[in-house]
Amino acid sequence: MTDKPVRTRFAPSPTGSLHIGGLRTALFNWLFARHHGGQFILRIEDTDQKRFDPAALTTLIEAMRWAGLQWDEGPEVGGDFGPYVQSERLEHYQKWAHWLVEQGKAYQCFCTPERLEMVNKEKAARKLPSGYDRHCRYLKPDEIAAKEAAGASYVIRFKMPLEGKTIAHDLIRGDVVFENDTLQDSVILKSDGFPTYHLAVVVDDYLMQISHVMRANEWIPSFPLHVQLWHALGWEMPQYAHLPVLLNPNGKGKISKRNPPKDKFGNIIPVMVHDYIHNGYLPEALSNFLTNIGWNFGDNREVFTITEAIERFNLEGINPSNSAYPVEKLDWLNGIYIRELSIEDLAKRLRPVLEAAGYEVNVEILLQVTPLVQTRIKTLNEVGAMAGFFFADYADFQAAPAEMLIQKKMDAANTTHLLEESLKLLEALADFSHEAQHEAFKNLAETLGVSNSQLFGTLRVAVTAQNISTPTFETMAILGKDESLRRIRLALESVKQTQT
RNA sequence: GGCCCUAUCGUCUAGAGGCCUAGGACGUCACCCUUUCAAGGUGAAGACUCGGGUUCGAAUCCCGAUAGGGUCACCA
Numbered sequence: 001m002t003d004k005p006v007r008t009r010f011a012p013s014p015t016g017s018l019h020i021g022g023l024r025t026a027l028f029n030w031l032f033a034r035h036h037g038g039q040f041i042l043r044i045e046d047t048d049q050k051r052f053d054p055a056a057l058t059t060l061i062e063a064m065r066w067a068g069l070q071w072d073e074g075p076e077v078g079g080d081f082g083p084y085v086q087s088e089r090l091e092h093y094q095k096w097a098h099w100l101v102e103q104g105k106a107y108q109c110f111c112t113p114e115r116l117e118m119v120n121k122e123k124a125a126r127k128l129p130s131g132y133d134r135h136c137r138y139l140k141p142d143e144i145a146a147k148e149a150a151g152a153s154y155v156i157r158f159k160m161p162l163e164g165k166t167i168a169h170d171l172i173r174g175d176v177v178f179e180n181d182t183l184q185d186s187v188i189l190k191s192d193g194f195p196t197y198h199l200a201v202v203v204d205d206y207l208m209q210i211s212h213v214m215r216a217n218e219w220i221p222s223f224p225l226h227v228q229l230w231h232a233l234g235w236e237m238p239q240y241a242h243l244p245v246l247l248n249p250n251g252k253g254k255i256s257k258r259n260p261p262k263d264k265f266g267n268i269i270p271v272m273v274h275d276y277i278h279n280g281y282l283p284e285a286l287s288n289f290l291t292n293i294g295w296n297f298g299d300n301r302e303v304f305t306i307t308e309a310i311e312r313f314n315l316e317g318i319n320p321s322n323s324a325y326p327v328e329k330l331d332w333l334n335g336i337y338i339r340e341l342s343i344e345d346l347a348k349r350l351r352p353v354l355e356a357a358g359y360e361v362n363v364e365i366l367l368q369v370t371p372l373v374q375t376r377i378k379t380l381n382e383v384g385a386m387a388g389f390f391f392a393d394y395a396d397f398q399a400a401p402a403e404m405l406i407q408k409k410m411d412a413a414n415t416t417h418l419l420e421e422s423l424k425l426l427e428a429l430a431d432f433s434h435e436a437q438h439e440a441f442k443n444l445a446e447t448l449g450v451s452n453s454q455l456f457g458t459l460r461v462a463v464t465a466q467n468i469s470t471p472t473f474e475t476m477a478i479l480g481k482d483e484s485l486r487r488i489r490l491a492l493e494s495v496k497q498t499q500t
Numbered sequence: 501g502g503c504c505c506u507a508u509c510g511u512c513u514a515g516a517g518g519c520c521u522a523g524g525a526c527g528u529c530a531c532c533c534u535u536u537c538a539a540g541g542u543g544a545a546g547a548c549u550c551g552g553g554u555u556c557g558a559a560u561c562c563c564g565a566u567a568g569g570g571u572c573a574c575c576a
Contacts, residue, residue, distance in 0.1 A: 011576090012576085013575080013576050047575090050575080051576085113573095113574075130501095131502095131572075155574050157574095176504070176505080182503055184572080187574050192574075194574085197575075200576095201576095217504095218569095218570050218576095219570095219571090219576095220570070220571080221571040223504090242505085244505095244569095245569080245570075247569070251511085251568070251569085252569090253569080264527090292512070292513080293512065295513095300524040301524090302525050302526085321505085321507065321568095322506070322568085323511085324510095325511090325512095329511080329525075332526060332527085374539090375537095375539040376539075386537085438535085441535095452534085452535060460535070460536060464536095466536095468538090469537075470537090471538095472535055473535075
């Protein structure tokens with residue numbers, strides 16, 4: 001490792017929201033930079049004009065900001081090494097591509113896509129490895145001049161060494177050795193004047209003084225190309241670390257948006273960060289979750305703050321092997337983070353979720369409801385099904401059907417009796433706090449010959465019309481005496497209807 | 501198929517030759533608590549892919565097999 005200042009970068013191509021695997025790569029880069037007190041840079045790799053989407057950058061940045069990432073240089077924050085969008089840096093790539101041609105380290109290739117296809121077909125027929133046959137590498141100067149004069153379009157290909165080995169050093173797995181005769185003369189500048197990824201990364205990483213390149217290990221196959229490119233350009237290479245990738249939960253194939261992964265129940269697992277936002281995950285939980293895959297905090301700790309992660313983050317702790325995406329841990333972690341939130345904070349995050357679900361949120365009630373749902377939800381979104389009824393119009397309340405009201409090992413008769421007795425008890429109550437209710441109900445179950453769980457369960461269903469909800473007395477206390485009694489009477493009618 | 505990477509409970513992982521009778525977490529199951537559901541507590545089941553070496557000693561080092569993954573574009 002050199003003593004150059006640490007500068008890492010995350011360089012996504014803007015195709016929409018951020019891929020969950022991309023977020024993890026970004027996180028690792030950011031953690032590493034922060035740990036070393038260095039800089040983290042966001043660079044946009046939009047050299048593929050066919051995939052251009054003007055709205056994508058905004059969405060991408062939104063996802064990264066949501067996740068808590070902060071970059072010191074980037075498209076919207078500026079910096080001394082900008083612009084940070086590759087489509088605005090074409091002159092650099094063209095300059096260096098042509099420089100390489102002049103130096104005899106790259107060459108113009110006039111081959112048409114049709115010819116390329118034909119070459120590969122022929123190779124396939126003879127069971128040879130596919131790839132360009134280097135036809136234009138051996139063009140004579142006058143042949144090149146003639147093609148140029150005729151206005152033929154061309155790409156620039158890099159001259160890979162024909163023999164020997166390329167040794168590429170990776171911080172995580174050591175030296176990776178490639179036989180040069182198995183390598184290709186890759187295109188580095190396309191016929192439209194745009195660079196391919198290979199040229200653009202090297203030029204930009206050099207110009208932006210990147211010290212450590214941390215990217216997904218799917219880049220290992222082109223690693224030797226990049227090493228040779230650095231060498232041909234005569235620049236000192238940064239350090240490279242190829243990160244493991246996220247595989248589908250069943251371990252088959254890397255996680256991708258095209259083939260949505262599924263959990264063990266067959267539910268589709270979100271791939272894009274925006275899906276996690278919309279599904280009610282906390283950014284703190286997501287980033288904690290992601291840093292736990294392929295990296296280990298140590299001390300048998302799984303739950304830690306991002307600040308703690310920054311203090312500890314190191315490349316040595318990175319596992320070189322790919323991981324099946326352990327989704328089920330995310331719900332667990334998200335639940336933990338939800339429980340650690342203050343009531344005010346949780347309420348603040350719950351409010352937009354409720355509103356998005358169409359509820360009109362009364363803040364006073366929300367503050368009372370929040371502690372009740374806090375231990376019961378794993379994602380913010382679950383609040384709707386659990387406690388949405390607090391925010392619905394009370395006038396619209398529909399009593400639960402009898403079969404739902406009648407608890408296990410009970411029948412219509414004793415359910416009716418139970419509700420009637422409860423009603424009497426509640427009517428007489430001056431203090432409607434949940435403590436007072438609890439006190440009042442202390443002996444009723446025994447008197448009625450039912451269990452507490454049957455009694456309270458019946459009441460809870462009566463008052464919420466839901467099987468799963470907030471606890472009975474707390475719920476009634478929030479609903480208020482009048483409304484609670486009204487609902488119990490409604491429930492009573494519902495049960496009685498089935499008796500006739 | 502060529503090239504490359506990887507290999508510890510179902511899954512995420514700890515483990516840098518003796519601390520390993522392989523630790524933690526999620527999930528699963530059981531019990532406790534209990535006002536449904538949760539949360540919380542306690543406990544259980546559960547892994548070094550296989551075969552050769554090296555060594556007094558291997559989950560740890562080497563080789564091979566096998567398996568999985570990645571990649572073979574004028575996409576990144």
